[in-house]
Amino acid sequence: MQEYAPDINQRIWRAVAAIPEGKVTTYGGVAQKAGIARAARRVGLALRGLPPDTSIPWHRVVNAQGRISLPEGSVSHATQRERLESEGIGFGLNGKIDLRQFGW
DNA sequence: TACTTGACAGCAT
DNA sequence: AATGCTGCCAAGT
Numbered sequence: 001m002q003e004y005a006p007d008i009n010q011r012i013w014r015a016v017a018a019i020p021e022g023k024v025t026t027y028g029g030v031a032q033k034a035g036i037a038r039a040a041r042r043v044g045l046a047l048r049g050l051p052p053d054t055s056i057p058w059h060r061v062v063n064a065q066g067r068i069s070l071p072e073g074s075v076s077h078a079t080q081r082e083r084l085e086s087e088g089i090g091f092g093l094n095g096k097i098d099l100r101q102f103g104w
Numbered sequence: 105t106a107c108t109t110g111a112c113a114g115c116a117t
Numbered sequence: 118a119a120t121g122c123t124g125c126c127a128a129g130t
Contacts, residue, residue, distance in 0.1 A: 020106090026112085026113085027112050028113055029110070031112085037111080039109070040111095040113055041111085041112050058111085062111090063112060063113080064114085069111040070111055071111090084114070
């Protein structure tokens with residue numbers, strides 16, 4: 001039984017909520033944990049549908065390059081970066097996160 | 105109902 | 118290193 005669609009978001013949110021504080025994960029990582037490996041895009045879509053006041057730590061999700069996927073200049077982008085730095089996550093000079101600091 | 109787009113990732117060139 | 122194509126699946130037009 002696949003019963004995807006309605007279930008997918010819930011699985012993604014759960015996977016994201018499982019990310020420990022002060023750590024980040026890639027979309028692919030979340031997708032895999034949500035049981036939809038290789039469907040990283042689905043993760044982005046799900047996060048995009050999250051309400052602004054959600055309790056899901058969506059900001060801990062970045063792309064495989066260790067960068068924030070949101071367009072620079074957008075409010076969400078700034079918010080995400082600020083939250084990450086707030087958790088002790090360091091950004092490189094190009095705005096890249098050192099995924100090495102988490103063992104990636 | 106069909107086609108295109110999208111908070112991505114991986115491989116090929 | 119940079120660019121392009123393909124795969125994933127749902128949502129928007």
